[in-house]
Amino acid sequence: MANGADQPKGRWKLREPLASDLLDFCEAHRGAPEHRIIADALRAFIDDRLQAEPELRKRFEEARRKRLGLIEGDNVTVLPTAK
Numbered sequence: 177m178a179n180g181a182d183q184p185k186g187r188w189k190l191r192e193p194l195a196s197d198l199l200d201f202c203e204a205h206r207g208a209p210e211h212r213i214i215a216d217a218l219r220a221f222i223d224d225r226l227q228a229e230p231e232l233r234k235r236f237e238e239a240r241r242k243r244l245g246l247i248e249g250d251n252v253t254v255l256p257t258a259k
Contacts, residue, residue, distance in 0.1 A: 188214065 185195040188210065202208050226233045241247050 186210075 182191065184191055186198075188195075188198070190198060198210060198213065202210055202213055205213065226236055238247075
């Protein structure tokens with residue numbers, strides 16, 4: 177049976193020791209908001225993985241094009257010319 181220390185904590189649902197590490201790092205970083213530290217870390221992680229893994233980068237770029245509706249023939253409707 178899991179004890180309370182094993183349960184995700186805070187708004188980000190992080191487990192220990194990561195939850196406490198985030199709080200301590202934010203305090204040490206002159207009270208930086210958690211969301212900024214997480215955003216910076218996530219940006220660095222994504223950029224690192226995309227640079228290190230070309231196949232992941234291809235899938236990432238395809239997913240982005242699909243989300244933005246930029247894939248040829250996808251979600252395109254030709255409308256008649258107005259007269």
